[in-house]
Amino acid sequence: DAMVIQNPRYQVTQFGKPVTLSCSQTLNHNVMYWYQQKSSQAPKLLFHYYDKDFNNEADTPDNFQSRRPNTSFCFLDIRSPGLGDAAMYLCATSRRQGLTDTQYFGPGTRLTVL
């Protein structure tokens, strides 16, 4: 089945130690998104790629970066994780640009910062 895969499902890192979260998709969608969801809060869009074009949300901290080496993969890099970055990170894809298009989500990676 075509799907969005996130690895790992659970990630533990230390304060200040860089960490990378991975997302891959078999849907061949043009757009990939990263969301941050803290406990009992709404998922918050961090950034998205339309093909190779990177679109950063205005309030996404500089500590968060992303890479998309090809259509199938997208990475979220947190350069110096703080305790406040502990959250569920959700990857999503859509066929077309424009956030009115249906998004397909992976199961998420839960990040713990010690």
Add this chain to the structure above:
Amino acid sequence: GDSVTQMEGPVTLSEEAFLTINCTYTATGYPSLFWYVQYPGEGLQLLLKATKADDKGSNKGFEATYRKETTSFHLEKGSVQVSDSAVYFCALSSNTGNQFYFGTGTSLTVIP
């Protein structure tokens, strides 16, 4: 700015009960509105959507009508099942298509 406010949970219902989860929005112009559902251990998936006023989205027995006059998009189902137990998220896409906002989610548990 644009935002979505949804009914706080958790909600617990008996099987075959009627479900309403309230969602209201604040937006400029004519946003698109969505309900996403997250079953235990799975990613969010689109349940239904509506892109203009008075549109009704429906899927799997769930319905929601885009009401511009009350800025609402309430989710309803006439008879819930145990398998409907999940977290439900209301969401909005701005009329420019450049911004997307989720509500905080409402947890639903249906008991036999």
